Amino acid sequence: MDLLLSSFDILARWDVLIALVVGSVGGVIIGAIPGVGAAVAIAILLPATFSLDPIVGLTALLGIYGSSMYGGAIPAVLVNTPGTAVNALTTYDGYPMTQRGEGRRALSLAYSASFFGGVFAVVCLIFLSPVLAAIAPHFGSREIFLASLLGIILVVLAHRGQILIAGALACFGIWLNTIGLEPIQYSKRYTFGQSWLSGGVDLIVVVLGLFAISQAIVLLVDKNRAPRTGTLSGDLFQGFKELLRHKRVASVSASFGVLMGMIPGVGEFTAQFMSYTAARRGSKTPELFGNGAPEGLIASEASNNAVPAAAMIPLLALGIPGEALTAMMLSVFYVHNVVPGPQLFQNQMDFVIALYIALLVLNVMVVIFLLFSTNLLLKIIQIPTRFLGIIILTLSFVGVYSLRNSTIDCAIAAGFGVFGFILKRLNLPIVPIILGMVLGGIMEAKLRTSMMRVKTPFDMIDRPIAFILFLLILVVLGSHAWRMWKDRNSTENQ
Amino acid sequence: MSAEPNKAKPGEMLFVGLLFVASAFLLSQIGEQAKFSAKGKLFAQPAFWPGVGVIGMVGFTGLHLLTHMRQRAKAGLGNEVVIWLRALEFVGWFMVYVVLVPRLGYLPSTVLFTFLLALRMGYRGPAMLGWAAASGVAIVVIFKTLLGVKIPGGALYEYLPDGLRNFMILNF
Numbered sequence: 001m002d003l004l005l006s007s008f009d010i011l012a013r014w015d016v017l018i019a020l021v022v023g024s025v026g027g028v029i030i031g032a033i034p035g036v037g038a039a040v041a042i043a044i045l046l047p048a049t050f051s052l053d054p055i056v057g058l059t060a061l062l063g064i065y066g067s068s069m070y071g072g073a074i075p076a077v078l079v080n081t082p083g084t085a086v087n088a089l090t091t092y093d094g095y096p097m098t099q100r101g102e103g104r105r106a107l108s109l110a111y112s113a114s115f116f117g118g119v120f121a122v123v124c125l126i127f128l129s130p131v132l133a134a135i136a137p138h139f140g141s142r143e144i145f146l147a148s149l150l151g152i153i154l155v156v157l158a159h160r161g162q163i164l165i166a167g168a169l170a171c172f173g174i175w176l177n178t179i180g181l182e183p184i185q186y187s188k189r190y191t192f193g194q195s196w197l198s199g200g201v202d203l204i205v206v207v208l209g210l211f212a213i214s215q216a217i218v219l220l221v222d223k224n225r226a227p228r229t230g231t232l233s234g235d236l237f238q239g240f241k242e243l244l245r246h247k248r249v250a251s252v253s254a255s256f257g258v259l260m261g262m263i264p265g266v267g268e269f270t271a272q273f274m275s276y277t278a279a280r281r282g283s284k285t286p287e288l289f290g291n292g293a294p295e296g297l298i299a300s301e302a303s304n305n306a307v308p309a310a311a312m313i314p315l316l317a318l319g320i321p322g323e324a325l326t327a328m329m330l331s332v333f334y335v336h337n338v339v340p341g342p343q344l345f346q347n348q349m350d351f352v353i354a355l356y357i358a359l360l361v362l363n364v365m366v367v368i369f370l371l372f373s374t375n376l377l378l379k380i381i382q383i384p385t386r387f388l389g390i391i392i393l394t395l396s397f398v399g400v401y402s403l404r405n406s407t408i409d410c411a412i413a414a415g416f417g418v419f420g421f422i423l424k425r426l427n428l429p430i431v432p433i434i435l436g437m438v439l440g441g442i443m444e445a446k447l448r449t450s451m452m453r454v455k456t457p458f459d460m461i462d463r464p465i466a467f468i469l470f471l472l473i474l475v476v477l478g479s480h481a482w483r484m485w486k487d488r489n490s491t492e493n494q
Numbered sequence: 495m496s497a498e499p500n501k502a503k504p505g506e507m508l509f510v511g512l513l514f515v516a517s518a519f520l521l522s523q524i525g526e527q528a529k530f531s532a533k534g535k536l537f538a539q540p541a542f543w544p545g546v547g548v549i550g551m552v553g554f555t556g557l558h559l560l561t562h563m564r565q566r567a568k569a570g571l572g573n574e575v576v577i578w579l580r581a582l583e584f585v586g587w588f589m590v591y592v593v594l595v596p597r598l599g600y601l602p603s604t605v606l607f608t609f610l611l612a613l614r615m616g617y618r619g620p621a622m623l624g625w626a627a628a629s630g631v632a633i634v635v636i637f638k639t640l641l642g643v644k645i646p647g648g649a650l651y652e653y654l655p656d657g658l659r660n661f662m663i664l665n666f
Contacts, residue, residue, distance in 0.1 A: 047643065048637055048641045048643050050643075051641070051642055051643070164554050164555075164557050164558040164561065165510065165554070165555075165558055167550065167553075167554040168510075168513060168517075168550065168551050168553075168554035168555045168558065170550070171546070171547045171548070171549075171550025171551045171553075171554060172513075172517075172547065172551055173547075174543060174546055174547035174550065175520070175544055175547025175548050175551065176547075177543075177547075178528075178543045178544040178547060182528075182529075182540040184538070184540075185529065185540055187528070187529040187540045188527075189527060189528045189529075189540055189541070189544050190520070190523070190527045190528065190544060191527070192523075192527065213588065216584070217581045217584050217585075220584050220615065221577060221580050221581060221584070224615075224616070384622075386615045386616070386617075387612070387615075387617070387622065387625070387626070389615070390608055390611045390612055390615065390626060390629075391608075391629055391633075393584065393587070393588055393611070394591075394604060394607060394608055394629070394630065394633055395633060396588070397588070397591060397592060397595070397604075398633065398637045398643060398645070401592065401595065401645060402637070402643040402644050402645055405596075405644065405645070405646060407592055407593065410588070410589065410592040411589065411592075414585045414588050414589060415585075417581075417585065417588075418578070418581050418582065418585055421578070421581045422505075422509060422578055422581075425503075425505070425574065425577065425578070426503050426505060426506050426509060427503065428506075428509075436547075440543065440547070443543075444542075444543045447537050448537060448538055451535055451537045451538065452538075
């Protein structure tokens with residue numbers, strides 16, 4: 001009880017509440033605008049929160065992280081354009097419903113399913129906390145190294161059809177992270193005699209380049225588009241009643257979201273795919289899936305909205321991000337002197353619970369905001385894409401330049417902007433670079449620490465959790481090799 | 495389903511090829527650019543992790559090139575490269591903006607940048623140009639005036655009268 005009171009005490013400040021409102025409402029708006037997305041917004045706003053208190057900055061960015069997918073459903077349902085990438089599956093059933101004249105019903109279902117997914121995941125997070133608090137201290141250097149290695153392997157293997165290039169980009173991220181002064185022996189690595197490279201390449205500069213500047217260039221180079229939407233009349237509450245009729249689909253989908261969210265490198269897409277498949281299998285009308293099935297819409301939205309809270313589990317308990325947004329959130333924590341990992345659960349449990357409560361409150365705030373302001377958001381969706389590109393490019397400057405007022409940082413970010421633009425043009429993944437940078441740094445530090453305490457490589461896995469993680473790595477690699485072999489055989493037989 | 499796609503997008507092989515060449519160059523420089531002493535464990539060597547990175551880059555890009563070598567890429571490489579080069583124009587705009595901010599000041603540079611870029615992007619109506627300029631003002635007010643992000647005052651502000659100069663340096 002004391003813990004809970006202490007957590008409420010952390011949150012019960014006017015600046016935290018404002019941050020929560022700004023973050024959650026801002027996240028919905030950003031999510032609703034196709035071509036922006038939470039990654040761009042967090043990258044741009046991260047440096048702007050440096051001067052704020054940790055809990056204020058964190059709740060604002062957490063608000064954007066947790067609420068953008070709510071907004072992303074609006075253009076997905078009404079104009080067949082997902083607001084964020086993870087709302088793509090929502091278009092399958094949401095847009096056909098709109099075409100049938102059921103746009104209001106589809107949107108209402110999307111809101112209620114998103115709300116259910118978000119709250120379900122936070123509740124899971126709260127109930128898992130004691131378990132995490134008990135397990136997390138057993139994660140020493142070697143376990144965190146192995147978990148990071150597993151994370152990076154999963155991130156690469158998750159890019160089916162692009163595994164080789166995803167591997168190359170993850171290694172590029174690992175290499176990027178090593179540029180500059182090496183922390184133990186203080187020797188320079190890959191600086192090519194340039195003093196401006198001695199400090200290394202800042203993760204935030206890379207993130208801003210790869211996500212924000214590249215997206216601005218995409219929007220500026222592409223043809224101008226301005227989605228046209230009508231207005232919605234009537235209340236949007238009916239979806240909550242309808243969701244009760246599909247509670248099994250919602251619960252199963254949210255559970256997939258939680259499970260997949262917890263595994264580094266897996267994330268929303270796999271959760272949605274599994275939920276959608278399960279919902280179709282269990283449906284009495286599977287033929288409707290892809291043509292406007294309410295269960296399909298619920299599966300997509302409940303699962304994708306359960307992921308952000310669940311992805312906080314490895315991030316908070318172990319300090320291991322599972323995807324790009326959690327990697328950015330890790331930077332957010334570091335910037336605000338909060339170091340996620342086993343120590344956080346032991347020493348600052350009230351802070352952790354305050355974050356959970358913030359996540360819960362933001363879900364309530366977002367759904368209230370959406371129920372009353374959807375028509376306003378429909379106007380925002382209509383902003384022309386090139387105009388958005390101008391705004392994102394202007395905002396990118398604040399993000400990069402405010403870090404340390406460095407023109408060189410801006411030039412590096414611009415370079416990564418072009419690199420990211422080319423990757424986006426070629427449909428190649430960006431996320432492995434970011435995770436390579438973050439997890440590469442963690443792996444280097446943890447391997448070095450753990451190798452000081454082991455005599456033979458086998459000592460690395462002589463503790464139960466380390467052994468389980470090692471087995472998981474073998475299982476993941478083995479199952480991938482088996483799948484490749486099966487694919488090759490089936491191709492040859494054809 | 496095969497593990498790798500059947501047909502590369504135009505420009506993909508060129509991009510991966512360039513990445514391979516850059517990675518091979520970085521690998522060739524590892525002896526010069528990272529320390530590797532005879533003493534100490536392999537994992538503790540400063541060159542170990544850069545080595546993991548560049549060897550991985552060379553290996554994965556090399557394998558990608560090998561596995562895709564026989565596949566014919568879709569036509570349109572020239573067009574694709576032209577689109578890549580068009581991105582450089584906006585990098586140019588961005589860098590000019592970066593250079594102008596410490597000279598003209600954050601507010602004038604931002605309004606000028608959003609207004610001129612809107613013109614460049616084909617907006618001619620007073621409404622859109624007005625929105626572009628207003629967005630510039632809003633960005634400055636939100637980030638510098640309200641959130642207090644660290645962006646230095648412009649050199650041009652030095653020519654303003656005393657009271658106004660301080661006000662502009664602090665807020666815009």
